[in-house]
Amino acid sequence: MNINENFLKLKAGYLFPEIGRRVTAWTEANPDKTDRLIRCGIGDVTEPLPQAVRDAMHAAIDEQGVAETFHGYGPEQGYGFLRDAIVENQFEGLNISADEVFVSDGSKCDTGNILDIFGKGNKIAITDPVYPVYVDTNVMAGNTGEADENGAYEGLVYLPCTAENNFVPAIPEEKVDLVYLCYPNNPTGTTATREQLESWVAYAKNHGAIILYDAAYEAFVRDSSVPRSIFEIEGAHECAIEFRSFSKNGGFTGVRCAYTVIPKTLTVKASTGEEVSLHSLWNRRQSTKFNGASYPVQRGAAAVFSPEGKEQVSALIEHYMGNAALLRKACQDLGLKVFGGENAPYVWVQCPEGVGSWDMFDKMLEEAQVVITPGAGFGAAGEGYFRISSFNTRENVEEVCKRIAAIS
């Protein structure tokens, strides 16, 4: 009996457990200040689920109470009403059809499970800093060797993203097979230009590589020149898969709904020479290992695109982006160099010269009682930066800004 020993290579969740440990130690040492603590760490929404979504979910639950309108097993790929609404509202003019959209219960699942359809021996590129799920799922799938003392895994190609390259990595000189790109980016809050994405698509097409494009924060793009989808780029339909979510626009982190777009024109040559459609492989994966997203949840997701839903989501985005603007300004006023937070809910801040990101974490905790996320937790190239999330109440954010201003 063999276990999957790749799991044993995983570092024991270095980032959020370590944050938890430090916060606990601080609260135990400072019981009198504990209720001053404000968390700006995890990227979870805080505002209520939009009324339009709740109305749709209530109606769907009522439908479940009547035999004539009861919905049992739904299509594994999602209901037509939602796939149609997604295409109409998110991919108009981008040559994506409803049957290229696979509805799921979350982007974390999709970005992890997508590796099921890829084989062994692929060269994987990830940006650094990065959303840890891309790395950990590749470790689990056996696509890496062991981690070194900095937590970098042998066999992965790390693409550093720093202020020097505006947080969009240079095209690698070597050939890679799979590359993860996330824009607007988590954790840096930065975006990629059309030209940069064009170079990536050209690279992928030249090398037969696939781009796994995570656009979970697309709704926060306000600058009309910033691409919202990889499918705005010509040729992407032959080399890219896009992940989208309702978590951060509709506030679905607790309700769970997301989707993955795989164009039918995306094929890979098998060892037999046969061109195999990744759409058909993913369809088979989802049909076999997934039973569709919850019906009331899918009704709720579709309501995000109703006229009321759009207005309510737009107000949520305004709220969080207002927070981001305040946080940006507070850090800038302190003389810090600030990135992101203009088309994304994350503000990425350079620590003062010579201060490490965990030192900055401790300083913010001790002096301001604000919990941030140290950049080093997202990868070696995140050292010297920290992330502040704008997912919070306005009141908390205003208080955080005041405290930042008072930092020594």
Added chain:
Amino acid sequence: MNINENFLKLKAGYLFPEIGRRVTAWTEANPDKTDRLIRCGIGDVTEPLPQAVRDAMHAAIDEQGVAETFHGYGPEQGYGFLRDAIVENQFEGLNISADEVFVSDGSKCDTGNILDIFGKGNKIAITDPVYPVYVDTNVMAGNTGEADENGAYEGLVYLPCTAENNFVPAIPEEKVDLVYLCYPNNPTGTTATREQLESWVAYAKNHGAIILYDAAYEAFVRDSSVPRSIFEIEGAHECAIEFRSFSKNGGFTGVRCAYTVIPKTLTVKASTGEEVSLHSLWNRRQSTKFNGASYPVQRGAAAVFSPEGKEQVSALIEHYMGNAALLRKACQDLGLKVFGGENAPYVWVQCPEGVGSWDMFDKMLEEAQVVITPGAGFGAAGEGYFRISSFNTRENVEEVCKRIAAIS
């Protein structure tokens, strides 16, 4: 760039697509009789979601509308309120603790994804006939060779279940590493005795094998001597994982909620000699590739265990089991040998001497306009049987019985 070529070994969904093809051909040839068609094929519930579940889901959605009670990301393992309710109501006295319960969005996902934590080179045993997901996920994971002309995959150990062994397989003579058991069984509707499960646990402990025990139909057990959980068997906590679902008791096929139980005492020796806990591997798998089940859905699931919920679920079970009794009798009256349907919602019927299961399918379609599932679709040992599902309205079932009685 390599795809997972194991997917190419998969047979293109031989069962339900072939049923669909035959039904379509028949309806096209018999447009006048089309509205007589009654489907007793797929195992999907038909009755409304219990009131207690709907009430709890409505309340949870209202909570999502207020910042103070809003729930964002929940624990990947499920909320404490649900894990506690599961243990209290389903595992009392069985030495299972709440943190050994992992809540998910479905048993299809869990029984498929569980292979993530196992390594390569394991010998896999499945019963025949069988729920196709066990087979297909092993094919996708590379645990088999190619399929032969009957759809049997090289490398799998098939354990035939027929009338001769009361549909509980003999203990294999060879050593296997993973064995899938499902009781009450899909598709045969039969159960295993305590003694039979004891032999399986003894076998697993002797050989260091793991039993993957699918108890999705546990709620239909009425005979108090029939085990409802593998954890009723001494020693199972060191060799078994159990899958449970709200699909068939609470009618959650469209709402989506299930859970997997992995005792912390279940360990496997790694190649280093280290004893590795499967609980910790699954916890890591779920934390990395899953973001928790929907909050309103988990509230709904917990309501299954409220006093009202229990009463309503019990009425649903009564309804479906009443259907099963009628279907059993109708087939017996026809002189057919009938199995299952007493502690399970499926009735498994032996075809008349010399009649194949697809012939029986055609006969039932043509003479009675009733869609059944041919046993051969679940594996070679299902040849000569067919499955009738009791998931239907009483009216439909009574009509089906009348038509069966009129069959020539």
